Amino acid sequence: MGEGTPRGLRESGSAEAEGASDGLRFELLGPLRALRDGVEIPLGPPKQRAVLAVLLLQEGRSISYDALVEAVWGGAPPLHVRNLVQKYVSGLRRALGGAAELVWTGSGYRLTGADADDLRERRRWVDEALAARDAGELRRAGELVERAEELWRGEFAEGLQAPYLAAERLRWAEKRLTVLEARLAGEIELGRSFEYVHELVRLVAAHPLRERLVELLMLALYRTGRSSDALTAYEAARQRLAEALGADPGPPLRSLHARILRQDPALLPRPPVPVS
Template sequence: MTISTPHNGGGIRAGKVRTLVATLAIDAGRAVSLADLADELWGANPPDNVLNALQAHAARARKVINECACPDRAGGILRSVLGGYLLEIDPQCVDGNRFLRLASQGASLLPSDPARAVELLEAGLRLWRGPALIDAGEGRRCRGAVALFEERRLTVLEDLVSAMLLLGGEGQAIAMLQQLVARYPLRERFCELLMVALYRVGRQGDALESYRLARKRLDDELGVQPGALLRRRHAEILAQDPVLKVPSALWREPYSAADSSLLTA
């Protein structure tokens, strides 16, 4: 999820140029107005001559893109249009959009074909080469895209672990979930899945201990109690409820396919 030039492995170094390219890539195939670009690059403190500044940054971006990404394409892919600029590429050439599509496809196959879901979800995660839109600036569009990507990445990890459990890979899933719980201790879904996985391999005591630690963390850091679903899982484990062994225990509740909307929708 970095901003780089595809064929030389290097990045676009100038900060404003990176922000310009990132903003256009988020809306790949669609024009972004000069006003929106100015707001993304400078916010409430634009330069005296915004149009000239945008033209200068666009010229620098166009030079790098044309030299490194599409040297044989006449006119390049960064185009000036009436009232704005356009990155003239298929939205699926943007790795962020490919990630969202793979995430959606993997989630939709989770109930019926978990093996294929694993393939798709892992393919999506392999597109990550670092934090989303790193050094792309603090503008509204880029920050919104970062929030979307980061949340969807966590959801993909949840779906991936669920698929592993459906395929009988409890050992691998437990190891992965233990790392995720340590890294994201306030994300209840990871703890819930870990509790279910531990219970399924006969580690009821460890499952209950996971709940106790989650409850303590939530109380210490946020002053809240676990959510309704986590409390219900705790009660089911205490009661050794058979529902914990059925596939539906692994769905997000209510289960729904991941949001299939792309950034360019």
């Protein structure tokens, strides 16, 4: 299952070795920061930081001047935007020193020798979690996803105002929720429904129209002997969807509701395998 699918874990990207080039590490899973040998370095004013974030997300590819302006300022840039771009590029070159190279290629700007290290590490943890899950190692898969979650320090590129980054922020919020849902599904499958009921209640309150979270909450409640609460959670979700979207719950949620009503024995946790 990929992150582009409703319940998956996979992320695109290579699983490179951990660590930053030349002692310089960049992080985007929270406020943008750059660390040289563990010490944070100043990156200049917010728009200069936004330029750096956009360049990091190109992963070594060139981005044209017009595309960079559109990414950072949108369709109505200030009149003196060309001077601003040149100023911010010069400022970034000074800040990064010789550890990374920011050049004009003739057709655009390219940043090399710099990676969003926390994104790369997260891809690796999630891909390894997927492999573990596919091998039936649910506990290890959960531990790997927790490692990926620990890399988050806030919202993606938190605090930086730029159209491109705003879109990326939404995309990464969705990716984060999808991985979280997969982790919680694994924990419930391991028989840990009781421990995660409260977390699921909180998540449903924070994302009231997200049906997968309601589905997991209903299953966790049912497996802890709270079938009436599971049915109540369904009815509350049905009402929210009707009021907000004029829609009924989707097939997976309706199917789980029907199975709980008939007390489908297949919904109960599997008995532990005896140790010989």
